[in-house]
Amino acid sequence: MSYTVPLGPYHPALEEPCRIDLDCEGETVRGAEIRLKFNFRGVEWLAERKNFIQAVALIERVCGICSNVHAMTFCRALETLAGVDVPERARHIRLVVAELERVTSHLLWTGLAAEIMGFQTLFMACFALRERAMDVLEGLSGNRVNYGMNRVGGVTRDIADPGAIRSEVLRLREETLKKIAPVFLDDRTVRARCAGIGVLSGDLARAWGAVGPTARASGVPQDIRKAAPYEAYGRLDFHVPLETAGDVNARVVVRLLELIETYGLLEQALGTMPGGPLAGPEFVEIPAGEATARSEAPRGECFYYVAAGGAEAPLRVKIRTPSFVNMPLVAAMVRGANLADVPLINASIDPCYSCTCR
Amino acid sequence: MNIGRALVGLLVFPGLLYALPAAWLMLWIERKARARMQGRIGPPFYQPFFDFVKLMAKRTVPLPLFDAVLTAGLPILAGSSLLVALGLLPVFAGQGGFAGDAVLLVALLEVPALMAVLAGFASRSIFGQLGSAREAVLSIVSSLPFIAAVLALAVSAHSLRLVDIAARPAAAVRWPAVLAIVLCLPLKLRINPFSLVNAEQEIYSGPLTEYAGPRLALWDLAHGLEWVALTGLAACLVLPLRSGRPARDVALTIAGSLGLVVLLAVTASGTARLKVRQAGGFYWSWGLGLAAAALVLAIILK
Numbered sequence: 045m046s047y048t049v050p051l052g053p054y055h056p057a058l059e060e061p062c063r064i065d066l067d068c069e070g071e072t073v074r075g076a077e078i079r080l081k082f083n084f085r086g087v088e089w090l091a092e093r094k095n096f097i098q099a100v101a102l103i104e105r106v107c108g109i110c111s112n113v114h115a116m117t118f119c120r121a122l123e124t125l126a127g128v129d130v131p132e133r134a135r136h137i138r139l140v141v142a143e144l145e146r147v148t149s150h151l152l153w154t155g156l157a158a159e160i161m162g163f164q165t166l167f168m169a170c171f172a173l174r175e176r177a178m179d180v181l182e183g184l185s186g187n188r189v190n191y192g193m194n195r196v197g198g199v200t201r202d203i204a205d206p207g208a209i210r211s212e213v214l215r216l217r218e219e220t221l222k223k224i225a226p227v228f229l230d231d232r233t234v235r236a237r238c239a240g241i242g243v244l245s246g247d248l249a250r251a252w253g254a255v256g257p258t259a260r261a262s263g264v265p266q267d268i269r270k271a272a273p274y275e276a277y278g279r280l281d282f283h284v285p286l287e288t289a290g291d292v293n294a295r296v297v298v299r300l301l302e303l304i305e306t307y308g309l310l311e312q313a314l315g316t317m318p319g320g321p322l323a324g325p326e327f328v329e330i331p332a333g334e335a336t337a338r339s340e341a342p343r344g345e346c347f348y349y350v351a352a353g354g355a356e357a358p359l360r361v362k363i364r365t366p367s368f369v370n371m372p373l374v375a376a377m378v379r380g381a382n383l384a385d386v387p388l389i390n391a392s393i394d395p396c397y398s399c400t401c402r
Numbered sequence: 403m404n405i406g407r408a409l410v411g412l413l414v415f416p417g418l419l420y421a422l423p424a425a426w427l428m429l430w431i432e433r434k435a436r437a438r439m440q441g442r443i444g445p446p447f448y449q450p451f452f453d454f455v456k457l458m459a460k461r462t463v464p465l466p467l468f469d470a471v472l473t474a475g476l477p478i479l480a481g482s483s484l485l486v487a488l489g490l491l492p493v494f495a496g497q498g499g500f501a502g503d504a505v506l507l508v509a510l511l512e513v514p515a516l517m518a519v520l521a522g523f524a525s526r527s528i529f530g531q532l533g534s535a536r537e538a539v540l541s542i543v544s545s546l547p548f549i550a551a552v553l554a555l556a557v558s559a560h561s562l563r564l565v566d567i568a569a570r571p572a573a574a575v576r577w578p579a580v581l582a583i584v585l586c587l588p589l590k591l592r593i594n595p596f597s598l599v600n601a602e603q604e605i606y607s608g609p610l611t612e613y614a615g616p617r618l619a620l621w622d623l624a625h626g627l628e629w630v631a632l633t634g635l636a637a638c639l640v641l642p643l644r645s646g647r648p649a650r651d652v653a654l655t656i657a658g659s660l661g662l663v664v665l666l667a668v669t670a671s672g673t674a675r676l677k678v679r680q681a682g683g684f685y686w687s688w689g690l691g692l693a694a695a696a697l698v699l700a701i702i703l704k
Binding site for chain 1 (some may be wrong): 421440441446528594595606672676678679
């Protein structure tokens, strides 16, 4: 018997507006159609009607989870246009905030994956740890979601006591290694749910332009922090975790290893924080021209294109978010899967509909 | 069979008077234990009862007469069969019962699953139907080891009378059979790692997706009664220490049941949800393996 099961647009697995129509035979998925853009907000259009300072604050609202990376990438594009140099201390601070954001994002994802598997105890453990990472960000910026740390030419706030942040990061790392990683890697029920499902081959990942942990779990060594280092990444030592199985389990492993690498990056950045100013002049004139910038967001490559005409507002702002690239792959991943696996496969790319429907 | 004793069993203990508060208490213990495992405070002890009252007071969308009778009748039938099953539990040493009451008990314990399957299909919701299909498959998966285990105890006790089944089986048969029955409980109670029927992240509430208000309250109550009946049966079989003193027998049964509730809640908290095929594999190997071993031993030791 074949029938269509609607997953969404409001679904308890991922409470964001996305609909996947699944053509099923029994509990086997034969095909899937993904429908997005239920909550189009017109952020790019709005950005073109605000001055550059207002636009930075607006762009930070593109996403509620990786808000910093959007504002940072937008600022980097503007800095390229204006030819502004960012002070070394500001580069380190940007890296610290971006990596702390990666910690909160990956812990959010691990929690959601656990919840989708019905493992609520693990979900609570992940979210309890994430709360502490958000506390660190709140201590740095005064905010738990939109940090307001970036401005054209630098950052808005200093990190007064890097040592205190560093010790908290070490505690977070210890807790992750003790409480989260062993369950995801060793628990038999978790492995039974994650192994061998939602397989994405390396060839398909390359052909469809997959980015971030989704690509790296399929053996594609794609990370902007290594491929085109920005801020202070080029001066710090880290490696990009890679898995080749391409299934949900590989994506879990990649994200967990990436979390450990992130803690290492934070430790290095906070331990080698240089002195100096936080930013250049307060008002930066943006000349006419075009610029692009890309950063490694928690979900993959985040790309910004900005065109300016010499006026106080941008002529054009174009954003390409990682979820926009990865979402179509879900249709390929769920073909032939069991219906029970679909929410987990969909979640395994860590989709952000807020970014995609900006 | 003593009619007076049967009535006491049905209406007082382990029947109606005990079963209703025990159902809410067990639902609370399960929620509280799960919450504590997750680092949460959890609900106060009266919460399941308040939930029931709140749902009973809700007004729902009026249904055509047949649908209204059907959707209200299914949970009532499920709950009633469980109350009768509770009345049969071999709590007291000299309870008597009747020849073949074990067969009736097993049949009555299967009724809620059957009613849930009908409820899902009757709702016409795609999620309800998917939940019902899962319930149907999984009830077969759990029933086979469950029935085989009870049969092993019956063979060992040379009787189909529940009192004999609780008291007489040889230890070598009792423990694998009881273990097989306990293994079946998470699936029969739809809790982790076998909570596929009501996997919220996949198919919302499964068969009960379209149920609300008093009808949902009745389903919740029936679910609570399932906890009382199944843990009560397991406690009666695990604790064959019938003393002949009613107060001690009652206390042993209640303590055993509550202990099982905590054990099941802790197990549920520490596992992810498995899929139908994985659940089937587990029960065909472990559940049926243990039950079959008990049955073979019962035949050899006969």
